[in-house]
Amino acid sequence: MTVAAELKDTSPEKLLAPVLSAFWDEDRSWTLDVYRRHEGYEGLRKALAMSPDDLIAYVKDSGLRGRGGAGFPTGMKWQFIPQGDGKPHYLVVNADESEPGTCKDIPLLFANPHSLIEGIVIACYAIRSSHAFIYLRGEVVPVLRRLHEAVREAYVAGYLGENILGSGLDLQLTVHAGAGAYICGEETALLDSLEGRRGQPRLRPPFPAVEGLYACPTVVNNVESIASVPAILKKGKDWFRSMGSEKSPGFTLYSLSGHVASPGQYEAPLGITLRQLLDMSGGMRPGHCLKFWTPGGSSTPMFTDEHLDVPLDYEGVGAAGSMLGTKALQCFDETTCVVRAVTRWTEFYAHESCGKCTPCREGTYWLVQLLRDIEAGKGAMSDLDKLADIADNINGKSFCALGDGAASPIFSSLKYFREEYEQHITGRGCPFDPAKSTAWADRPEVNA
């Protein structure tokens, strides 16, 4: 394919494909005016000219897969909504971006909120919903401010409300701010939270497509998934499929962070590699080398410099033993203590465990106790097997994916860095100097 040929070219102009981020640098990029100047809401017009069923089939044929972590085909999620059942249908957008390392939806919503709103109107037309919700994590007030304004603009312009663009579609959109709980990124916990309850995951089945919000058929999609739909309608599914691979088509946002020369957002066809991203952006910070990284947030098993050429798409990352997740590429250099990193992530999972199921609630607690001891040089060699054993008792045995996520850093770090754990135990302490890892470590004048 031409795409494969192009990918051999190493220039960023060839390797990157800004779509959602294409005009983030324009003045007032978040306004309806600027969005319209970039053919905003043209995808909606095309969608409304189709029948809802044809629209679902079109999105399914485009091959768009969920950008929130699991990679489930978006069109298939829509298709699962039973039609003619006489119940209200709901679309709930998961904007609870909280997975450690993940930072794509927040800049997207800050700079280009209308791409999400247009996608919402299209999706609601497809699944026959007249009420949609954006569940935004509460801790991002600048984004909330822009969403409030964008929704107001969309109502005034007739993209929301009654009889949208004369299509007969009525749609109400409610922006809902969460209140601080990582678990609410899990779709069924999110629904409980949106119903005004503690955010705890639900037993499935029934799946949200059958009994979701208020026990009615509900689609829960990630921000980036929905925001990608207007471009697919506007430019066509073949254009979308011309990027990425057969099973992982399209463009997506990669978020580079950590000890790299140029942290930030890089929108590219699926399948780009970390090596390509680092090569074009100045690599790791000067004088340092990559030690470990996550392909899609802390819940995806970590990689090392052996994995620089893994294609960052659903299949490629899966085949290498991890998950594409949220494409949050957190890169750590040789100054970073992997035990410290994993301990901190584990403290996070213990803090955020909702307490509903025993393996996760108790397991994450015990992992933290063991890891803190090891990091402080008070561990025993037998603790390493115990860590793996506890992680094994959480992984796949918890109510939801939070438990699996908590086990990922443990398994993967033991796999690649067991020696470093052993050093902490035999050396009775951490051999690393945290001061060398800081952003200003090589710029002493900054920390005045």
Added chain:
Amino acid sequence: MTTSSSERGVSLGMPELPAPAYPDDVRVRLEADARDVIARYPDSRSALLPLLHLVQSEEGHVTRTGMRFCADMLDLTTAEVSAVATFYTMYRRKASGDYQVGVCTNTLCAVMGGDEIFETLQEHLGVGNGETTGDGKVTLEHIECNAACDFAPVVMVNWEFFDNQTPGSAKRLVDDLRAGRPVQPTRGARMCTFKETARMLAGFPDERPGAVEEGGSAGPASLVGLRLARGEAAPARVVHPRGGPHEEPQDTTSVDQDAEEGE
């Protein structure tokens, strides 16, 4: 989590009397707001999280009176409301400062310097995690990943972004907040108090003129990929304007830079 009720100082004798209601004028005002919130949802209970933000905007934290108000408005028991209020970390359970300063100490920010910033601020302010300075201005806490890892290390004040912080810039930030000097986040609008922020979280838009525009279209890190895709050179390492040793005035610098990025 494991603390028993007696350890928390709750008497096991006489049951606690119901919380006092809000004074009439406050109640009438809040009821009007609450009805507005409830109308957004097909089922009234969905309004509980926004209503807890609303009562927090009245008193700065979620009081028993606030929970009783939510329960009355939604036809729930106070126990049901309390169960929800205690689940979510954004609801404060005790009186706190005008400015909530949260230092991200999740792995990436911690490693990039968040731990050092948090230690520095604890020492500088003389308070521990979750504690408030004596003047009632600043409540310090460590927070989890706030979805800005490409701007690490990150500090949030009343849930506005202060990107690429250093121990020095963070100290100046809290000093400015305590002295009442104007403070501009790196992305987002000029600071308001915690109570005003809570009102936005309840779903009431920021009505300050120009607030939505402030902070530019996108932060510098959000644009590096776009710039490269256009054939522009890789940027030099992003250094936060507040990070310089003695730059003055830091806040204006940050605004100007964002404005340039927006062009």
